[in-house]
Amino acid sequence: MLSPTQPYAAVEAISYEPWLAKQVVVSVLRLDQFFPQLSGNKYFKLKHNLSHAQAQGYSRVISFGGAYSNHIHALAYAAQQYGMQALGIIRGDHGYAANPTLSDAQAWGMQLQFVSRSEYKRRAEPEYVRSLQQQYPDAWVIPEGGSNALAVQGCAEIAEHIRQGLGDNFDTVLLPCGTGATLAGVAMGLPPSKQVLGVAVLKGEGYLEAEVQRYLAQVANNSHAKWQICHDYHGGGYAKCDVALARFINNFPIALEPVYSGKLFFALDAMINSAAIAPGSRIVLIHTGGMQGLRGMQAIMDKRLAAAD
Structure with a gap:
């Protein structure tokens, strides 16, 4: 059986000066630390x-x-x-x-x-x-x-991990989106008063939206969070990493990888800087783990940075 060592994942406030300066309150659900062998979500x-x-x-x-x-x-x-x-x-x-x-x-x-x-x-x-x-x-x-539908059922439980850490003190949940199943589950677990924003990590416009709708139709009633998917930060496609993303990851105070979590945090940074995320917003980022994959991506990131210097 799968037995996490703690009942709920930690929720941490992020003291990242560029975001504090824009008066955006950001917390991170640390699924990367909750059950590391299973890559968070x-x-x-x-x-x-x-x-x-x-x-x-x-x-x-x-x-x-x-x-x-x-x-x-x-x-x-x-x-x-x-x-x-x-x-x-x-x-x-x-x-x-x-x-x-x-x-x-x-x-x-x-x-x-x-x-x-x-x-x-x-x-x-x-x-x-x-x-x-x-x-x-x-x-x-x-x-x-x-x-699949069983995965969506499990991912709906992530919402309770957020509530355990923050109660109702958040507005929008952001997470990386690869297949749409985690997004569908989190949306299913949250009420209509909340917003869920998926950051697509691959070129999947239209397809990903259809997948989320299909999952919700399989497992949910009509009472779920509002959701949408942002397709502006996939960086060229799945597992693609450019210099800007590599630099951001290297300079961020939390360990990230470029396939999922790096694109999520990078996207939030861009949205805060462009005022797409308004001052006063209360954001929860879901760090969905996957840090083991950095072993296959670190050399690519280092090569990008070396070529740019």
């Missing part, structure tokens, strides 16, 4: 998936990810805790098997199957998923990123 995405799989008699879980996937890393650990087998279908060739992310996953007992990019693109096709279920009848197949 991955605990919430996986807990109901694994409990459901076990209750249905499955002894194996299968999912998908890239060579530095936070989801694959977290799933390997979680499956081990549940005493289940795990198979990770990895985009790319076997040469990635020795990287830190996949080395951890294998140490936790996950088997890896490397596939071509063309095969990986089929990961959400019903026919492809059925073929996996036929090949592994003992397996529960979890979508890429862990994102």
Whole structure:
């Protein structure tokens, strides 16, 4: 079973002078510290998936990810805790098997199957998923990123972590948005008086909005927070990192990585400086973890900074 060492994640006030000067009150929900092995929000995405799989008699879980996937890393650990087998279908060739992310996953007992990019693109096709279920009848197949209705149900619990730290003393919650499942869950867990803003970390305009609407239709009634997605800070696409983002991360007082949390904090900084976030606003940032992925991105960041100097 998955057992965090504390009942709720910490909520910390951020004393960052450029934001204080603009009179914006910013707090951070430290999911990155709540259950580090599961990359922050991955605990919430996986807990109901694994409990459901076990209750249905499955002894194996299968999912998908890239060579530095936070989801694959977290799933390997979680499956081990549940005493289940795990198979990770990895985009790319076997040469990635020795990287830190996949080395951890294998140490936790996950088997890896490397596939071509063309095969990986089929990961959400019903026919492809059925073929996996036929090949592994003992397996529960979890979508890429862990994102499904069970994940949204788990992510709705994040709202209670915010309330435990701040009560009702916040207006807007910001979080990075990769698949839309965490955003949908947080929106579901908060009342209509609150606003949730997702910062897209990939080029997914239109698609991400449709995904959030689909998740909410599956699991929610009409009483949820207002939400929207900002598409201005993906930096060129998923896992892309330019010089400005790398510099911001290096100079920020909290440890960030460039795929998710870095883009979130960078986006808030830009919105405060442009007055898109008004003085007096009370903001909560959700640090969704994923710091293990920095092991695959640090060299890229260093290269960007060295070339700019």
